[in-house]
Amino acid sequence: MDDNQLLRYSRHILLPQIGFEGQQKLLGSRVLIVGMGGLGSPAALYLAASGVGQLVIADHDRVEPSNLQRQIVHTTASIGQHKVHSARQTLAALNPDVDITTIDAYLDPDALDREIRLADVCIDASDNFATRFALNRACVMHRKPLVSGAVIRMEGQVAVFWTDRPDSPCYRCLYRDIGELDETCSENGVLAPLPGIIGSIQATEAVKVLLGIGETLVGRLLLLDAMTMEWRSVRVPKDPLCPVCGSTAAVGP
Secondary structure, eight states: OOHHHHHHTHHHHTSTTTHHHHHHHHHTOEEEEEOOSTTHHHHHHHHHHHTOSEEEEEOOOBOOGGGGGTOTTOOGGGTTSBHHHHHHHHHHHHOTTSEEEEEOSOOOHHHHHHHHHHOSEEEEOOSSHHHHHHHHHHHHHHTOOEEEEEEEBTEEEEEEEOTTSTTOOOHHHHOSOOTTOOOOHHHHOBOTTHHHHHHHHHHHHHHHHHHTOSOOOBTEEEEEETTTTEEEEEEOOOOTTOTTTSTTOOOOO
């Protein structure tokens, strides 16, 4: 680290859990963030500010006026731009140390496999089950940690799935039969600050996983009811019959 970086990251370096070596590790880390919306915005901002050396941000959408109520990495001037290009401008202005790779298209199976294999951590900030299941399968196959978040209306949830850890479930252990659960914010609405809370926790968990510190949300689902501002932590057991990570699962390309 040079003198400017020592100053920029000084508050991290002062923490005994991080220190100089931990900050160096962050600078050498690579994080994939899928989704540059309400969750991806705060997650990307805090990971860039934290000094994660490489961020790969993926989203095929463009910025719309209705996004600006909660997707804080974008501005009014970003309307019409690809979200990843808008986000890159904001993140680069915040921290030019960070190497930012943008993917402004759907991640096909080959691209997803490549990006998960290269990443140290994947953050699922998507808004549909098809993407979440695809990310989960790839993370299980490559034994990479997946930091998952979701928000709808006044409720949010976050968890870490990392099948490299003993007895850790995967995302599919939690959602075997999605039924009518695939709801979207565009259909149901969402409280503006709520994605900021959940996305910030996703960034926190990603940093903890990268540094190997603290107790992560592996095996736990953290739930927030913003109407009552009550948190619940629920244990999520590994499903031995899970079609992705169970004993008889055949996870592969």
